[in-house]
Amino acid sequence: MSHNFFSLKDRFSVAQDTMAFVFQTSSDFTFRAGQYVEVFLENAHRDFSIASSPQDKGILMVATRMAGSAFKRSLAEVPLSTKAIIEGTFGDFTLHENKDKKAVFIAGGIGITPVRSIIKDATERKLAHKMTLIYSNRNPEGATFLQDLMDWEHENPNFKLCSRMTDKEGHVDADFVAKSAGDLANTTFYVVGSPGMVGAMTKILEDLKISRDDMRFEEFSGYN
Ligand SMILES: Cc1cc2nc3c(=O)[nH]c(=O)nc-3n(C[C@H](O)[C@H](O)[C@H](O)COP(=O)(O)OP(=O)(O)OC[C@H]3O[C@@H](n4cnc5c(N)ncnc54)[C@H](O)[C@@H]3O)c2cc1C
Structure with a gap:
């Protein structure tokens, strides 16, 4: 340090x-x-x-x-x-090394910050990892770095952005996670946001029978 x-x-x-x-x-x-x-x-x-x-x-x-x-x-x-x-x-909220294992990020609001770093880095280094981002915000005005993420989705064939505007579409639920992630096998899930959001997403992943071994978390304590 x-x-x-x-x-x-x-x-x-x-x-x-x-x-x-x-x-x-x-x-x-x-x-x-x-x-x-x-x-x-x-x-x-x-x-x-x-x-x-x-x-x-x-x-x-x-x-x-x-x-x-x-x-x-x-x-x-x-x-x-x-x-x-x-x-x-x-911290070790960092991308796994095995490029044959998919990454699914679930970020709520300002929780996008570490994911932006990972996706920008992976795009710049042309990493072969398949990455999906489920990005939840109340509305587009509050969706931090949304334009960057849309640009990288065009640039990087391995990256898919699934954004969800909760004011209009409701909260991310198990159905949205399953549809966005596709095949749930051989995947590491990265969940980041407020403690409340991380708790709710963990419950969804458990309901989808994802093993704890395949989940990584970053809680932004200080937010509700
Ligand atoms: C690993 C990690 C990464 C983070 N990354 C980001 C980020 O990229 N962007 C971002 O906006 N925020 C991030 N946060 C949260 C950030 O540290 C602040 O807690 C948050 O932004 C609220 O700050 P504030 O000054 O608005 O809150 P305040 O209104 O000053 O604080 C809200 C309440 O939370 C308490 N508090 C503040 N910080 C912490 C803390 N770290 N742990 C426990 N209690 C705390 C305060 O004492 C107060 O009771 C991160 C937190 C962690 C642990």
Whole structure:
């Protein structure tokens, strides 16, 4: 685990009430797609999954819902070039190595961040893994990085995007998971989002008789 001082290089909106923050990294900073860092600013800190890809050299991007906490206000208001302490990287919510095993990601809302990193990285490195993303949001305005994902679906023949807008279509259910995933055998399921969302999706996977050995989780504690 390393302890870095990286300066805030850029910030911009990526969906309704959602911002991305880009930090300039050192040349020796490396991570695996899907990992997270701890960002310290003005005596407070939060965990954020890295949304950029390891192929994006010299930068690290995180994205978050601007829910109004003092920490996030600071991130939005400090001058560019302010240095933050970035600890990490942490976590093993990373793509399995066996390219003959499918990956099905189920991401809720801002839970898309580590999945964006994995899919961007896999597309850039032309990995042979078959990947499906079930991406659930209330509406298109709040669907972070949706355009990127649609672009990669065109670019990468191994990647399929199944988005679900819950205001109009209702929550993701077992039927939607089964139809989107296709053959459920020989698949690793990656579930990421709020603890409530992860719990609900785990129950669906259990109902579909998916083994726990084939499930991986990242819970964004701090969200309901
Ligand atoms: C591995 C991991 C990856 C994450 N990745 C992202 C990401 O990519 N984007 C994103 O927006 N959020 C991510 N989160 C959640 C993030 O760390 C914040 O908790 C969340 O954004 C809410 O922050 P806030 O300042 O709006 O909440 P606040 O309103 O300040 O906090 C809400 C409540 O949660 C508590 N809390 C805050 N952080 C944590 C925590 N980490 N664990 C337990 N309790 C906490 C606070 O004390 C408070 O009671 C991640 C969390 C984890 C554990």
